[in-house]
Amino acid sequence: MSKIKKQTWRFNHPIYLAATGTAVGPLEARGPLSGSFDKEYEHLNCGEKTWAKSERALMRRAISFCLAKAGKAEGDIDLFLAGDLMDQSVTSNFIARENRIPFLGMFGACSTSMETLATSAQLVDSGFADHVLCAVSSHNATAERQFRYPTEYGGPTKLTQTFTVTGAGATLVTKEPGKVRVREATIGRVIDWGIDDASNLGTAMAPAAADTIWNHFQDTGRSPEDYDMIVTGDLSSVGSPILDEILLEKGLDITNVHQDCGTMVYTPDQPVNAGGSGCACSAVVTYGYLYNRLAEGSLRRVLVVATGALLNSSTPKEKETIPCIAHAVLLESAKEGQL
Amino acid sequence: MSKIKKQTWRFNHPIYLAATGTAVGPLEARGPLSGSFDKEYEHLNCGEKTWAKSERALMRRAISFCLAKAGKAEGDIDLFLAGDLMDQSVTSNFIARENRIPFLGMFGACSTSMETLATSAQLVDSGFADHVLCAVSSHNATAERQFRYPTEYGGPTKLTQTFTVTGAGATLVTKEPGKVRVREATIGRVIDWGIDDASNLGTAMAPAAADTIWNHFQDTGRSPEDYDMIVTGDLSSVGSPILDEILLEKGLDITNVHQDCGTMVYTPDQPVNAGGSGCACSAVVTYGYLYNRLAEGSLRRVLVVATGALLNSSTPKEKETIPCIAHAVLLESAKEGQL
Numbered sequence: 001m002s003k004i005k006k007q008t009w010r011f012n013h014p015i016y017l018a019a020t021g022t023a024v025g026p027l028e029a030r031g032p033l034s035g036s037f038d039k040e041y042e043h044l045n046c047g048e049k050t051w052a053k054s055e056r057a058l059m060r061r062a063i064s065f066c067l068a069k070a071g072k073a074e075g076d077i078d079l080f081l082a083g084d085l086m087d088q089s090v091t092s093n094f095i096a097r098e099n100r101i102p103f104l105g106m107f108g109a110c111s112t113s114m115e116t117l118a119t120s121a122q123l124v125d126s127g128f129a130d131h132v133l134c135a136v137s138s139h140n141a142t143a144e145r146q147f148r149y150p151t152e153y154g155g156p157t158k159l160t161q162t163f164t165v166t167g168a169g170a171t172l173v174t175k176e177p178g179k180v181r182v183r184e185a186t187i188g189r190v191i192d193w194g195i196d197d198a199s200n201l202g203t204a205m206a207p208a209a210a211d212t213i214w215n216h217f218q219d220t221g222r223s224p225e226d227y228d229m230i231v232t233g234d235l236s237s238v239g240s241p242i243l244d245e246i247l248l249e250k251g252l253d254i255t256n257v258h259q260d261c262g263t264m265v266y267t268p269d270q271p272v273n274a275g276g277s278g279c280a281c282s283a284v285v286t287y288g289y290l291y292n293r294l295a296e297g298s299l300r301r302v303l304v305v306a307t308g309a310l311l312n313s314s315t316p317k318e319k320e321t322i323p324c325i326a327h328a329v330l331l332e333s334a335k336e337g338q339l
Numbered sequence: 340m341s342k343i344k345k346q347t348w349r350f351n352h353p354i355y356l357a358a359t360g361t362a363v364g365p366l367e368a369r370g371p372l373s374g375s376f377d378k379e380y381e382h383l384n385c386g387e388k389t390w391a392k393s394e395r396a397l398m399r400r401a402i403s404f405c406l407a408k409a410g411k412a413e414g415d416i417d418l419f420l421a422g423d424l425m426d427q428s429v430t431s432n433f434i435a436r437e438n439r440i441p442f443l444g445m446f447g448a449c450s451t452s453m454e455t456l457a458t459s460a461q462l463v464d465s466g467f468a469d470h471v472l473c474a475v476s477s478h479n480a481t482a483e484r485q486f487r488y489p490t491e492y493g494g495p496t497k498l499t500q501t502f503t504v505t506g507a508g509a510t511l512v513t514k515e516p517g518k519v520r521v522r523e524a525t526i527g528r529v530i531d532w533g534i535d536d537a538s539n540l541g542t543a544m545a546p547a548a549a550d551t552i553w554n555h556f557q558d559t560g561r562s563p564e565d566y567d568m569i570v571t572g573d574l575s576s577v578g579s580p581i582l583d584e585i586l587l588e589k590g591l592d593i594t595n596v597h598q599d600c601g602t603m604v605y606t607p608d609q610p611v612n613a614g615g616s617g618c619a620c621s622a623v624v625t626y627g628y629l630y631n632r633l634a635e636g637s638l639r640r641v642l643v644v645a646t647g648a649l650l651n652s653s654t655p656k657e658k659e660t661i662p663c664i665a666h667a668v669l670l671e672s673a674k675e676g677q678l
Contacts, residue, residue: 003467088448088649090651096528104454105649126465311427312425
């Protein structure tokens with residue numbers, strides 16, 4: 001069976017991450033996960049003349065590390081699945097123009113990291129592709145000016161607000177044995193509990209994360225203790241306790257194993273308010289720190305729940321509330337027996 | 340084998356369109372394909388107070404016709420794959436918020452129609468979903484103001500410029516026998532021949548369509564005569580002859596069977612300059628007119644090549660050229676033996 005109950009895919013073959021690649025900006029490089037990234041840029045411009053080009057440099061660099069570590073060239077890859085936060089996902093489009101790999105663009109806001117990984121694993125499992133490259137990116141300067149204010153304003157920010165991670169993550173998905181296995185994926189539904197404050201996306205996204213996590217455990221019959229970690233994408237210090245509380249009210253206690261990439265990637269004294277966000281937030285933590293720990297076997301099983309706020313810059317002006325989604329992927333260390 | 344050579348998927352099981360649904364605006368309703376659409380709105384506002392809501396009404400209506408004709412409810416559907424032209428694909432996000440079906444957002448600009456259909460067929464074929472709903476939309480007023488000028492300007496337009504189709508198309512993909520079969524899909528690469536004029540997207544997209552069509556015939560070993568029609572998405576009267584010429588130079592003559600949705604959907608006397616474009620252009624022609632003809636058996640095999648220009652409103656200001664893509668899906672009448 002490829003599908004377990006309603007929302008969860010279980011892959012029929014062992015599917016592996018052949019390698020990963022990550023690139024981050026200077027603030028992330030000074031955070032607690034420093035050293036787990038392949039490239040840490042000293043300047044926010046990443047050596048480029050425009051922010052849009054800086055974001056492309058991040059994705060380009062993450063992919064080149066990933067392919068080099070996997071010992072593959074672009075011509076060895078069947079499909080490229082990518083997305084980002086820029087209008088019409090142009091970072092991904094421009095990178096796809098360079099690598100010339102058959103391309104499926106995806107959009108799930110900050111959940112795109114696990115949306116692309118889940119879909120890639122499914123494509124490899126079913127034999128429609130042997131090697132799928134997936135990548136996402138975000139850049140603080142491109143995202144903040146697009147969704148909020150021109151960065152030069154230096155306007156005040158709310159304490160509930162998150163800070164877009166500057167970075168990119170890439171991975172190569174294949175059946176060839178590697179150190180980390182993709183075991184299952186739970187595809188999320190769009191949930192909206194009526195939050196209309198684009199400066200409080202952690203609160204807006206928490207119910208979507210709760211829905212996906214709840215359905216993952218309903219579909220699989222497992223409990224949080226079966227995993228070493230349940231890692232949400234970018235709920236931040238504001239949204240994370242709300243998620244825990246929603247699930248506790250339903251009788252599911254994830255508090256012992258729950259962490260959030262948005263609070264893992266920065267220290268509390270960094271100027272990021274509620275924590276990190278953006279497509280790159282879950283991607284650089286998953287493909288950097290978590291991948292390394294799964295590969296060495298110090299983590300056995302991690303459920304990565306990437307969260308996305310599916311708004312655009314007009315949504316608040318239209319007095320609309322914010323639709324949110326979360327996609328979960330179960331990663332296992334290849335050193336362990338399969339679940 | 341699920342994959343034929345480099346870019347083409349051949350589905351292992353018979354995969355069907357259980358039904359389709361289409362909704363269009365007033366200009367499309369007065370075009371030559373009038374009567375092939377399920378809903379033809381008399382006013383561009385589709386009974387809503389904002390253009391953004393009008394576009395949602397189109398997608399909502401197309402989906403409700405599709406599900407009603409298939410005799411399915413939203414709860415019967417495993418996955419919803421959708422995309423549109425609005426920043427961050429918000430039309431699709433808002434519709435996914437209403438239907439609560441597990442959702443994968445996709446972005447391929449106007450190629451999203453066949454990107455979602457190809458991926459849906461692949462998901463059903465491999466058993467990861469039994470019923471996948473896919474939908475795309477575009478609205479003249481939301482697209483023109485976003486990519487070009489506020490529509491109220493009434494500014495002059497170039498003759499090479501296309502006119503965004505107001506409409507939406509939806510289909511339900513399943514293994515349950517229906518009247519039209521999805522046989523193969525060829526996933527496109529991003530191609531950019533250096534066009535930087537956002538008012539001449541037909542010319543920009545022609546090389547991407549040529550690449551996908553060429554690779555489709557390379558992968559399958561067939562020739563254009565094996566198909567009753569090869570229909571491009573929105574190359575328009577400007578891009579279509581360029582496509583034909585590029586392929587003729589490579590020794591492939593599609594001129595006898597090639598038509599373009601952008602010139603099929605309007606009459607030459609309608610004020611649309613080079614023809615129609617937008618995600619809905621290929622979708623309403625394919626899920627309306629072409630579906631009907633395939634279902635009745637008056638067309639046996641049609642290759643739908645949806646074309647997309649992967650730019651955003653900043654791309655021309657950044658002096659960038661326009662990356663383009665095309666995805667092809669082979670549709671067959673169920674009345675005919677399989678190819």
